Amino acid sequence: MKVHPDCFPCFFRQAVIALRLSRAEERFEAVMKGIMPELLKADFSKSPAHATTFMHRRIREILATDPFKKVKSDYNRLAMEACVRFSEAVSSSDDPLFTASRLAIAGNIIDFGIFTSVDIGATVERALDGPIACDNYAAFRKEIEKAGGILYLLDNAGEIAFDRTLIELLVKMGKDVTAVVKGCPVLNDATMEDARETGLTDICRVVDNGSDCIGTILDMTSPGFRNIYEKAGLVISKGQGNFETLMDEGKRKNIFFLFQSKCEVVSRELALPLKSMLLKRL
Amino acid sequence: MKVHPDCFPCFFRQAVIALRLSRAEERFEAVMKGIMPELLKADFSKSPAHATTFMHRRIREILATDPFKKVKSDYNRLAMEACVRFSEAVSSSDDPLFTASRLAIAGNIIDFGIFTSVDIGATVERALDGPIACDNYAAFRKEIEKAGGILYLLDNAGEIAFDRTLIELLVKMGKDVTAVVKGCPVLNDATMEDARETGLTDICRVVDNGSDCIGTILDMTSPGFRNIYEKAGLVISKGQGNFETLMDEGKRKNIFFLFQSKCEVVSRELALPLKSMLLKRL
Numbered sequence: 001m002k003v004h005p006d007c008f009p010c011f012f013r014q015a016v017i018a019l020r021l022s023r024a025e026e027r028f029e030a031v032m033k034g035i036m037p038e039l040l041k042a043d044f045s046k047s048p049a050h051a052t053t054f055m056h057r058r059i060r061e062i063l064a065t066d067p068f069k070k071v072k073s074d075y076n077r078l079a080m081e082a083c084v085r086f087s088e089a090v091s092s093s094d095d096p097l098f099t100a101s102r103l104a105i106a107g108n109i110i111d112f113g114i115f116t117s118v119d120i121g122a123t124v125e126r127a128l129d130g131p132i133a134c135d136n137y138a139a140f141r142k143e144i145e146k147a148g149g150i151l152y153l154l155d156n157a158g159e160i161a162f163d164r165t166l167i168e169l170l171v172k173m174g175k176d177v178t179a180v181v182k183g184c185p186v187l188n189d190a191t192m193e194d195a196r197e198t199g200l201t202d203i204c205r206v207v208d209n210g211s212d213c214i215g216t217i218l219d220m221t222s223p224g225f226r227n228i229y230e231k232a233g234l235v236i237s238k239g240q241g242n243f244e245t246l247m248d249e250g251k252r253k254n255i256f257f258l259f260q261s262k263c264e265v266v267s268r269e270l271a272l273p274l275k276s277m278l279l280k281r282l
Numbered sequence: 283m284k285v286h287p288d289c290f291p292c293f294f295r296q297a298v299i300a301l302r303l304s305r306a307e308e309r310f311e312a313v314m315k316g317i318m319p320e321l322l323k324a325d326f327s328k329s330p331a332h333a334t335t336f337m338h339r340r341i342r343e344i345l346a347t348d349p350f351k352k353v354k355s356d357y358n359r360l361a362m363e364a365c366v367r368f369s370e371a372v373s374s375s376d377d378p379l380f381t382a383s384r385l386a387i388a389g390n391i392i393d394f395g396i397f398t399s400v401d402i403g404a405t406v407e408r409a410l411d412g413p414i415a416c417d418n419y420a421a422f423r424k425e426i427e428k429a430g431g432i433l434y435l436l437d438n439a440g441e442i443a444f445d446r447t448l449i450e451l452l453v454k455m456g457k458d459v460t461a462v463v464k465g466c467p468v469l470n471d472a473t474m475e476d477a478r479e480t481g482l483t484d485i486c487r488v489v490d491n492g493s494d495c496i497g498t499i500l501d502m503t504s505p506g507f508r509n510i511y512e513k514a515g516l517v518i519s520k521g522q523g524n525f526e527t528l529m530d531e532g533k534r535k536n537i538f539f540l541f542q543s544k545c546e547v548v549s550r551e552l553a554l555p556l557k558s559m560l561l562k563r564l
Binding site: 004009010 | 288
């Protein structure tokens with residue numbers, strides 16, 4: 001997936017969100033004049049996530065802080081509270097795997113690269129009832145049943161509380177789950193700290209990908225992670241960033257993408273309405 | 283008025299609109315990589331209109347066309363059709379000057395720097411009924427009554443059909459009106475061609491300001507225009523761009539600003555809701 005003209009207003013909106021969350025709006029000139037050289041160097045034939053990786057790296061350098069640190073922690077807590085309520089839906093479901101998968105997709109609404117606040121309870125409730133626009137659940141269930149190990153690429157802090165519910169179920173089903181977080185903070189993506197905060201480290205192996213990239217840009221991840229990735233027989237990939245950066249892998253690897261299409265550009269690429277929920281195999 | 287962080291997504295949205303109207307979206311890389319050096323050089327302590335003047339100049343150079351040429355002509359025609367209907371409201375009004383002024387403010391909704399299409403009829407109808415959030419009409423009427431000459435700074439193509447209705451009335455009231463268009467195309471701002479298309483040249487003197495600036499950046503206008511401006515006893519300034527660039531003149535000159543606050547940044551500066559209608563003296 002390539003950069004699209006409509007990505008540019010969004011790139012700069014992300015910078016504004018970072019400034020606002022850092023309470024550093026008065027430093028916007030340094031940030032805006034710092035990120036434009038990064039975008040000038042960017043390769044627009046690569047994914048938007050690729051371009052914004054360098055942009056967010058620069059923002060963190062200029063502001064000398066992780067703008068999303070507090071909001072990540074806040075949403076880990078809020079999502080864990082909400083999750084207790086929604087977990088009951090999983091245990092009382094006729095098909096717990098289906099309900100837990102929906103819950104994991106619903107949790108993907110927590111994304112501070114795009115929104116500035118999310119009413120988790122209301123949004124997840126809606127998402128649990130709404131249609132899945134692209135639904136490869138039958139194949140997903142089959143692949144999970146026959147898999148021994150599953151590599152689970154996490155996306156955002158907060159959201160990982162919902163992933164935890166699905167991972168717990170997968171572990172109960174006897175699967176050997178390895179969950180993957182980012183190696184360094186970037187946007188509101190989950191790192192090891194978030195995995196600890198949400199207790200994910202207590203229920204499965206959690207590794208980091210050695211990278212501060214948005215999504216999973218394989219050649220920028222650590223050799224250790226790439227080794228795990230290459231060996232994985234089944235990959236669950238969460239979020240739009242992972243979809244953008246791994247969609248070309250979809251033919252080569254056994255990957256299911258669980259996410260919501262949260263921007264016009266990705267929705268157009270998918271030929272689906274904005275805010276569609278997807279459980280997609282390419 | 284200074285550049286604000288929220289201006290940046292909007293700057294790039296303007297570039298996307300220009301690309302789309304030129305049917306040149308495939309050339310977005312050249313445009314985006316062409317405008318960023320302009321924005322890097324920009325003085326953010328000046329108005330947003332100042333920064334985007336250089337940006338739009340570069341867009342026209344790169345695309346070797348005026349992206350807004352067709353839409354300007356289309357909206358001149360549509361506005362002239364709509365205007366006939368609304369002009370009756372002026373002639374049947376108890377206070378024709380008030381109604382014609384409202385109509386001129388209502389017409390300011392036509393702005394392709396911000397929107398990509400406008401339902402003129404419905405929007406103007408709404409604007410004619412809606413409240414004027416900042417209403418210095420009493421002073422405006424008084425100043426017009428005592429003025430001999432009036433300098434009328436136009437804003438957008440299309441919109442000038444509505445200005446024509448007000449100017450016609452001012453001429454009928456015996457005022458010597460000089461209407462001002464841009465010296466070169468920029469965004470969808472009115473030029474001499476638009477003044478001719480809407481018949482404005484038949485009812486008053488129309489001069490150009492010798493500039494391709496968004497709004498009126500005095501030190502970038504022609505000496506001829508500056509001479510007229512300096513001598514003017516009463517100025518009617520249309521649109522947000524003119525407000526941004528002339529607000530510091532508001533104390534020195536006798537200016538009334540007739541416009542709608544079409545963006546969050548200007549609305550916040552004014553402490554008014556978005557889409558407020560204003561007839562404002564500073």
